[in-house]
Amino acid sequence: MQVAKVIVDVPTSQTNHTFDYLIPEPLENIVIKGMRVSVPFGPRKVMGFVVEVSDHSEFDKLKPLDEVMDLTPVLTDELLQLGKWMSEQTVSFYIQNFQAMLPQILKAKYKKEIEALTDVELPEGLQQLFAGRTIMDFEEFIERNGNYALLLEEIKNGHVQINYIVKSKETKKTKVFIGPNKEQYLLEEAIEDMSNRAKKQKKIMEWFIQQPEPVEQQLLLTKLQTTSSTINQLVDKKLLKKIDKKVYRDPFQNTEFERTTSLPLNSQQQAAIKPIWDAIDSKKDEVFLLHGVTGSGKTEVYLQAIERVLVKGEEAIVLVPEIALTPQMVQRFKGRFGSEVAVLHSALSPGEKFDEWTKIHKKEVKVVVGARSAIFAPFENIGIIIIDEEHETSYKQDEQPRYHAREVAKKRGSYHNCPIVLGSATPMLESYARAKKGVYRLLEMPDRMNEGEMPPVEIIDMRDELYAGNRTMFSRNLLDAIKSRIERKEQVVLFLNRRGHSTFVMCRECGDVMKCPACDIALTYHKSSHQLKCHYCDYQIPMVKECQVCKSKTIRYFGTGTQKVEEALREHIPEAKVIRMDVDTTRRKGSHKSLLDKFGNGEANILLGTQMIAKGLDFERVTLVGVLAVDTMLHLPDFRSSEKTFQLLTQVSGRAGRHKLPGEVIIQTYTPEHYSIQLASQYQYQQFFQQEMETRKGFHYPPYYFLTLINVSHPNQLKAQEVTKTICKLLFKHLSAQATVLGPTPSPIVRINNRYRYQCMVKYKDEPNQREVMRRILKHYHDDIYRHDLTIQVDFEPYSLM
Ligand code: ADP
Ligand code: ZN
Ligand code: ZN
8 A cells, every 4th residue: 555645735733744645546646745646635635745754554444545747757856855844933834835836827727738749659558549630638638547557657658738727828939930841852853843933932942951950930931031921831732830839937038138158257256156166066055155245246256157067967046036036137048058947936926937947847957047946946956046136135035935045046056055145235144243253254346347446435424415405306416427428329227216104204404313221123113002112122202303413303114216306307307308217117027127128228318226236237328326315225114125235225325437438426414424424435345344343243133032023913913912911021030031022012013904013022042942842832821813713924034124
């Protein structure tokens, strides 16, 4: 007897373990671990992952499983183990982790079909079922008791394949190919018979005499400058034939990728790549932190490290923040490695993502470039994992499983014995601290390519503007600078931060922001109670009427949107052509790229946008970068706000003057003296690191302490508060005396979708049993969670504190 141990798709604390199912006889030796199966669960049928196949079970009456959903495992042994580990680390359910590793389509409802791929005679059992067709439903295969072993064999031989069909044939696309219908000498004879006037037809025929491979009709049309009616005439004469071919949808099909070759590395690149190459060669799972200023040539280092890996026949994973996964970025990898590269990012349709994933799964590619979840690429022979812009918070998933791609990378690195490269111009404090301690190996690239200088940064004190009677959102210097660029036919990037909610209050006269005396974060304004609260600890005071420092009454909540800025720009500089990029203008697929193309073609003077324009863009004519109000970021109620500001300013400054024209950066702020603005304007990462570390030490934040954030929400405010209070008590009781438990306190965004949100924060050095405690707490509230609308989110080492 064969027994499948299955993790079922029922994500609750009580079902978070394997269930045993009997493997029915026709499926014996077909079902193996890593496959998904459909199993009876109570009155329902649910999906599940087979994590083990065994020859016995502790239970006597086993139900048989219903059906296999995959004929080849979708998860490798390594990924199964990884999922288990992740679920322990993040205190999430096994099923959530397995699901997180697969493309969306495999989670949806879909139909499967079997397709015969060749004219090769299939074995009798299958031939019969197909009965002359090339495609049959998988359902039919099951109903007619098809032979799984036979099917599997033929899949392995490459004679048939399984297609996943999601509504309206989403997973595959067909293209018309044209190919010769006769042998070459017959084509040659046919040409001779053609009249002299049939020049166009002859041209096509000659093409196929030269090379008999079928080509896409579209390509033929452009290459030979011919028409489809000419082709059709030849098809009618039975000289050529049309072939409908299923092809992968290529998201970059309309982009020509110019091939590039390795550049000779300069001395700082050589020094950086040497130890990486060594680790690749000796199969060492070392973690490198590549700290290189923007434009120092990090990407070239990545490319040549990957080259080394490919020569060894191994594979590479490159993670890039979603937002930086621009066509320009993709070009650099596709340009170097061509069709060996798969690209995974969220702008792809589910079908496109599935195609890319399939290429990886079938080992048709060797390199994957993608956002966070590309870390789960089902490669089995990884030689390097690269995480670019390693400080980016988007590498942490903000829903369960709350994994960080960097930690997953390290885990995979130690499985495959391969190096990890973390790259950034502004590494996370935690990472840099680790590198300084020798946990990571630090590689520094302090100089820009070609002796290029970073552009000079001017800081504008917006309080002076106010004093001079300028109440607009543009300083006089910035307006002048923009106008001069428009005159000179150069371009401007204007940046406005709009992350989070602008609920802090600031004095417009002196720039003072009210902070919590214990936690050093900006106090949050709560409209309902008209109070200022610290959302880490419980500190609160009534909303102030005047500035505590200068007594001014110009106390304001802060924040403007991109749309408002666009209107204001129109008013002040009517001649400016503006392209606005924010979540609203880039919602449609492809709009991101088309807006950037427009700007690149010089169709606008100004690119105005949020975070999404801060990274990776590289335009020759951009000589001015303006940051409108850096304060909205600096005063987020987040202990990392200084660090995030520093990173962002460094990032945007890197956008100006990347080429021959010299660049300039203008930053507008009400707190020009703040160290993260000052040091970013001088590109002083080291000093910033030192100063910020002092603050972190003083207020017990990472990297000196670890944090755990527990967020509780419920439609009833009292309930949310009560539960959070109990959790705080339980944690206080069960964690060590060294841990600090803060809370309960209202979350910075107190109410979302009519749910009240409370939180509790733990600061600790070492709490080996905290995950066990959290699991017990979640189990304790199991009933409330599944029946009474309670939500408890536990986030270890949180990045988002809202
Ligand atoms: P980063 O990734 O650190 O921001 P890039 O890799 O984009 O830096 O490099 C900046 C520019 O320098 C790019 O245009 C790149 O093509 C060029 N570059 C990088 N390495 C070399 C090299 N060894 N020789 C010549 N040009 C280089
Ligand atoms: Zn003031
Ligand atoms: Zn506080």
